[in-house]
Amino acid sequence: AQSVTQLGSHVSVSEGALVLLRCNYSSSVPPYLFWYVQYPNQGLQLLLKYTSAATLVKGINGFEAEFKKSETSFHLTKPSAHMSDAAEYFCAVSDARNNRLAFGKGNQVVVIP
Amino acid sequence: NAGVMQNPRHLVRRRGQEARLRCSPMKGHSHVYWYRQLPEEGLKFMVYLQKENIIDESGMPKERFSAEFPKEGPSILRIQQVVRGDSAAYFCASSPEIDTGELFFGEGSRLTVL
Numbered sequence: 001a002q003s004v005t006q007l008g009s010h011v012s013v014s015e016g017a018l019v020l021l022r023c024n025y026s027s028s029v030p031p032y033l034f035w036y037v038q039y040p041n042q043g044l045q046l047l048l049k050y051t052s053a054a055t056l057v058k059g060i061n062g063f064e065a066e067f068k069k070s071e072t073s074f075h076l077t078k079p080s081a082h083m084s085d086a087a088e089y090f091c092a093v094s095d096a097r098n099n100r101l102a103f104g105k106g107n108q109v110v111v112i113p
Numbered sequence: 114n115a116g117v118m119q120n121p122r123h124l125v126r127r128r129g130q131e132a133r134l135r136c137s138p139m140k141g142h143s144h145v146y147w148y149r150q151l152p153e154e155g156l157k158f159m160v161y162l163q164k165e166n167i168i169d170e171s172g173m174p175k176e177r178f179s180a181e182f183p184k185e186g187p188s189i190l191r192i193q194q195v196v197r198g199d200s201a202a203y204f205c206a207s208s209p210e211i212d213t214g215e216l217f218f219g220e221g222s223r224l225t226v227l
Contacts, residue, residue: 009153034215043117043204043218044156090155099144099208099216100169103155 002027002093006104014112019063019078021107023091026072033074034092034101035065044090050074061085086111115140117219118187119205125225132192132199134222138207145188146216147180150202162188195226 003026013019025031032051036044048059055067061084065076074091088108092101118137126132138145143163148156161169162182173180177195182188192199202223206216 006155036218041220041223043220044206045218046215049215099146100158100161101146101148101156101216102158103148105153105155 002031002095002102004091004093004102004104006091006107008107009105010108010110012110012112013081015083016080019076019081019085019109021076021089021091021109023065023074023076023104024072025074025091025093027093027095029095032094033065033067034094035059035063035074035076036090036092036103037061038088038090038106040087047076047089081109081111083111083113085109117142117205117207117217119203119219119222121222122220123223123225125227126195127227128196129194132195132224134190134192134203134205134224135187136190136205136207136219137187138205139209139217142207142209142217144208144210145182146206146208147188147190148204148206150204150221152201156204159190192224195224197226200224200226 005024034049035047038044048057050057050067058064063078088106090106091104094101145162147159150156158172160173160180177193179191202221204221206218
């Protein structure tokens with residue numbers, strides 16, 4: 001079974017500072033990996049995905065993530081936080097043969113002016 | 114191109130009543146997934162359906178919950194005899210193919226059981 005671990009439910013970052021959200025996965029088959037963002041009272045929006053192509057994946061809103069098989073990680077970064085980045089971020093993994101996603105518990109990001 | 118449409122957005126039920134949540138997938142998408150989000154938790158997979166077929170319901174509670182995706186009309190998640198623990202946000206997602214690895218989510222239906 002696949003699973004994802006996201007540590008630190010709440011993450012505070014100063015405006016203009018680096019955003020780093022950690023994600024470690026467990027999968028018995030080559031995984032597909034995703035980061036989704038959720039704004040209050042809204043659905044999930046895909047930020048970026050890894051599907052066995054380039055290990056450094058660029059997404060929307062300046063975010064990127066790097067797939068590291070040796071570390072079973074898929075950490076999300078953004079060089080400079082903006083106030084609009086305040087939201088909840090979810091890492092997810094799926095079996096490449098189906099779209100059944102296993103989500104982490106999420107990171108609530110707070111941006112401090 | 115409309116996204117995944119869910120209704121109602123908010124639903125209040127008393128214990129013992131029934132809740133019906135509807136989901137219309139994106140145009141051209143034949144795969145529908147339901148997820149549940151409890152407070153302070155990530156999303157948990159419930160069920161995966163294609164038209165007229167339940168493909169994977171391994172995440173569905175054994176009792177009171179059912180889902181369908183008829184040939185015509187939206188997918189429906191039905192919860193009978195609701196209890197307070199059913200209070201959650203229920204999200205529907207759709208995809209065009211099984212192997213794209215990407216789901217498109219609706220804005221969710223938030224169920225409150227009094």
